[in-house]
Every structure is written in structure tokens, then in C-alpha cells.
Amino acid sequence: MRVMKWSMIALAVSASTSQFAMASSQEESKGFFEDQSLNVLSRMLYMNRDWKNNDSDEQSYREEAGLGVRAIYESGFTQGTVGVGVDAFALGSVRFDGGTGRAGNGLFAQDSSDNLEKTQSKAGGAVKFRLSDTVLKYGNQFTSSPVFATDDSRLLPEVATGTLITSNEIKGLELSAGRFTSLSDQTAMGRDTINGTGLKSANIAGATYQFTDNFVGGVAASDIEDFYKKKYLNLNYTLPINEDQSLNFDFNGYDTKGEGQELAGEADNRIWSLAAAYSLGAHKFTLAHQRSTGDAGYKYGADGNGTIFLANSVQYSDFNNKDERSWQARYDLNMKTYGVPGLSFMTRYITGDNIDTGTNDDAKEHELDIETKYVMQSGPAKDLSFRVRSAFYRGSTGVGNDNNDFRFIVEYPLSIL
Structure with missing residues (x-):
């Protein structure tokens, strides 16, 4: 991975030399303070999960509510050939509701007595350098690579620690490579391990290329020490029909092999999804198919709980079991067309079969x-949003317990600088 990382840097430098006539991001830098920004996001989340067929000795209901606040500061880059800057964040959350007997939704950490923490806080930062259109960042950061993605599905996001280099020297082409040595989950306030298993190291690389205005492709690869190695492919094409109509096709695929001690268990898996979406004015209709093969289901978590870029990874289930085949039908409605801007609806149904549980090969x-x-469109509360999400899940024995998952989310983003 080290050789590959330096090869990518050499490519970026070579590209910048060949395109010296074009102004780079660093040449257009206004300065450390002149390009700085400070954004604050407040998120209130109420979440309950009600299991319908748990064994009598298992917890059958979870309910928690709280407020999470994150402040993210990003400086500009100093002027000169190599720009220098810093990013920093402060995260905090407070619990409104949720007791020992109802804990477990992942909003708050539990102490040694299984009591939920009342408040949590964490801060971190990273230093960054920019040469032309290539940025190197080292420290605490949030990642969105399809092979290493920090999750943000609760009050606070996961945080990774390491080095990431991103290059945009060639128009339409983005290259990235990185090495991470720590990953803390959404309730961990220090450099804690995730899912009870420590991340030793994660080496990642990726490339995305915009072939045309309507066609983009991407590849990525990772080596998660003593867990697994992954390869990823994405192809996305949009076919415009007219001003109100278009077709979009999105393919995502992973090939995972076990690595070292395979701490997450056997990881031999190939999984892919293909989604086709037809947009007609305010309406969008989506059909998707997803298929998993290999000696195990698709695994993620040690590389971030957001590392599953597949069509049928939805609110509760990921439909990523061994040998599983799943289909999705989805409908989206944007009410702006009908005079209510900011209001939207979505519903989808996903069904999966052919699951191999070890005792049943057709679960x-x-x-x-x-x-x-709904997102407020104007006034003092502009961009304040209210979101209601409900999931009704049912599964065969050995796949998952029947569950109703309900979430109410209020978010308010504020740009200070």
C-alpha cells in the first residue's frame, strides 16, 4: 500500500506539471482565515425498536431519545506553493430518555452497570496540506469511501484517525489513498475500538472518473488487517429523456476475502446490486435487485458501519446474508410540484430469499x-427539518427477529462562519 500511495502522489505531481497553465485550487487560495468555515449541526433523535418474536429471556423493546450537537471548523489554506490548514470538531450529546431496561439502540454508551450515560462529548482535529489540487490530511476525520466509511445514523458520527490523500489534478478524475489506525464508534468518546474488535490498520485506495456529464465510474480497494480485503466497483449512468423525465442506472459490487486472523469470521463473499430509477416530474419509481454469493454473507463494521454502498441496505436490514437474493420496489414523491416545497415522501418494500442459515438454505x-x-424553506428557522422513519421487518428463524423500528429526527444546520 505504501508503494501504491507514493505512486498516486507521483501521478498527481506529474499531472499538475503537465497542466501548469490551469489555475489550481492552491493558487486560488485566499488564506487560512479568509477561507475558513464553522458549521454547527443539532440533531434530536427519538428511536424505538419493538421485537415481536424474541425469546422470553431476551430484550424485546428498546427506546432512547437525545440531542446531539456537532461543531465543525475548517480553515482555509495558507498561500504559497504548499498550503497548510487545520480542521477541528467538537461533538456532544445529552440524553432525554432511555433507561437500563430499554437501552441498546446505539444512541448512548452504557457504563459497567449497563446504565446509559447522561452526557457524552468528544473533540478532535486534523492538519492538512495542499499542493496544487492534491490534499493530504492527517488526524481525526470523517470518511466516505465505499471501502471505509464512518457511519452517521445516530446522534453522533463515527470518527477515524489516520492519513488520507485526495487528488483532483486531472479534470474529472479523483484519486484517493489512505491509512487509518483507529476507528471509534458513535457512542465512544475516545479512541475506543469499534464493535468490540480493535482496528489494527486499514489501507484504502480509490478512483472515480466522470466519463461524461451523465456517466461516472469508480473503483476502490481496502486491506483491513486481520479482518478482510475488499474490492469495489460502481457504475452510474443517467439517461435524460426530457425536462421532466430521466432514467438512472446504478451498479454497486463488492468482492471480499478474509485476511489474517479473520476476526469477524469467514469473509468470502461477492455481493452486487443494480438499481433502475425512473423520474417523472415530482415522482420517482425505483426497482432494484441485489445478490450475495460465496461461503459467507457480506461483512462490514471494522471498516466503519457505513461501509455498505448497496441498493438494498435500508433502514433496518441490509439483505446481505449468505446466498441471499433480494428485490426492492420504491416510490418517492416531492411535493414542491404540488405547491408544498420542502415536503417529501418515500416508501419501499424489499424482500429477500434463498438465505443459507446453516440449518435452512431457503430462509x-x-x-x-x-x-x-419536511424542511423549512425560509424565515429564522430556514433549513430546520423534521423527519419520520418507520420500518416493519419480518424474518425467518435464524435470519432476524421480527421488528418495528421507528425514528423521529429533527435537525437544524447553522453556518456561523
Whole structure:
């Protein structure tokens, strides 16, 4: 990975030399303070999960509520050939509701007595350097690579620690490579391990190329020490029909092999999804198919709980079990066309079968999701959003316990600088 990282740097430098006539991001830098920004996001989340067929000795209901606040500061880059800057963040959350007997939704950490923490806080930062259109960042950061992605599905996001280099020297081409040595989960306030298993190291690389205005492709690879190695492919094409109509095709695929001690268990898996979406004015209709093969289901977590860029990874289930085949039908409605800007609806149904549980090679699962969201369009509360998400999941024995998952989310983003 080290050789590959330096090869990518050499490519970026070579590209910048050949395109010296074009102004780079660093040449257009206004300065450390002149380009700085400070954004604050407040998120209130109420979440409950109600299991319908748990064994009598298992927890059957979870309910928690709280407020999470994150402040993210990003400086500009100093002027000169090599620009220098810093990024920093402060995260904090407070619990409104949730007791020992209802804990477990991942909003708050539990102490040694299994009591939920009342408040949590964490801060971190990273230093960054920019040469032309290539940025190197070292420290605490949030990542969105399809092979190493920090999750943000609760009050606070996961945080990774390491080095990431991103290059945009060639128009339409983005190259990235990195090495991370720590990953803390959404309730961990220090450099804690995730999922009870420590991340030793994660080496990642990726490339995305915009072939045309309507066609983009990407590849990525990772080596998660003593867990697994992954390869990833994405192809996305949009076919415009007219001003109100278009077709979009999105393919995502992973090939995972076990590495070292395979601390997450056997990881031999190949999984892919293909989604086709037809947009007609305010309406969008999506059909998707996803298929998993190999000696195990698709695994993620040690590389971030957001590392599953697949069509049928939805609110509750990921439909990523061994040998599983799943289908999705989805409908989206944007009410702006009908005079209510900011209001939207979504519903989808996913069904999966052919699951190999070890004792049953044709287990099944299905999920129905219903969601509505409203974003304030003007006034003092502009961009304040309200979101309701409901999932109804049912699965065969050995796949998952029947569950109703309900979430109410209020978010308010504020730009200070």
C-alpha cells in the first residue's frame, strides 16, 4: 500500500506539471482565515425498536431519545506553493430518555452497570496540506469511501484517525489513498475500538472518473488487517429523456476475502446490486435487485458501519446474508410540484430469499419502510427539518427477529462562519 500511495502522489505531481497553465485550487487560495468555515449541526433523535418474536429471556423493546450537537471548523489554506490548514470538531450529546431496561439502540454508551450515560462529548482535529489540487490530511476525520466509511445514523458520527490523500489534478478524475489506525464508534468518546474488535490498520485506495456529464465510474480497494480485503466497483449512468423525465442506472459490487486472523469470521463473499430509477416530474419509481454469493454473507463494521454502498441496505436490514437474493420496489414523491416545497415522501418494500442459515438454505426476510420529511424553506428557522422513519421487518428463524423500528429526527444546520 505504501508503494501504491507514493505512486498516486507521483501521478498527481506529474499531472499538475503537465497542466501548469490551469489555475489550481492552491493558487486560488485566499488564506487560512479568509477561507475558513464553522458549521454547527443539532440533531434530536427519538428511536424505538419493538421485537415481536424474541425469546422470553431476551430484550424485546428498546427506546432512547437525545440531542446531539456537532461543531465543525475548517480553515482555509495558507498561500504559497504548499498550503497548510487545520480542521477541528467538537461533538456532544445529552440524553432525554432511555433507561437500563430499554437501552441498546446505539444512541448512548452504557457504563459497567449497563446504565446509559447522561452526557457524552468528544473533540478532535486534523492538519492538512495542499499542493496544487492534491490534499493530504492527517488526524481525526470523517470518511466516505465505499471501502471505509464512518457511519452517521445516530446522534453522533463515527470518527477515524489516520492519513488520507485526495487528488483532483486531472479534470474529472479523483484519486484517493489512505491509512487509518483507529476507528471509534458513535457512542465512544475516545479512541475506543469499534464493535468490540480493535482496528489494527486499514489501507484504502480509490478512483472515480466522470466519463461524461451523465456517466461516472469508480473503483476502490481496502486491506483491513486481520479482518478482510475488499474490492469495489460502481457504475452510474443517467439517461435524460426530457425536462421532466430521466432514467438512472446504478451498479454497486463488492468482492471480499478474509485476511489474517479473520476476526469477524469467514469473509468470502461477492455481493452486487443494480438499481433502475425512473423520474417523472415530482415522482420517482425505483426497482432494484441485489445478490450475495460465496461461503459467507457480506461483512462490514471494522471498516466503519457505513461501509455498505448497496441498493438494498435500508433502514433496518441490509439483505446481505449468505446466498441471499433480494428485490426492492420504491416510490418517492416531492411535493414542491404540488405547491408544498420542502415536503417529501418515500416508501419501499424489499424482500429477500434463498438465505443459507446453516440449518435452512431457503430462509426469507422482508421489510417495508415509510418515510416523510419536511424542511423549512425560509424565515429564522430556514433549513430546520423534521423527519419520520418507520420500518416493519419480518424474518425467518435464524435470519432476524421480527421488528418495528421507528425514528423521529429533527435537525437544524447553522453556518456561523
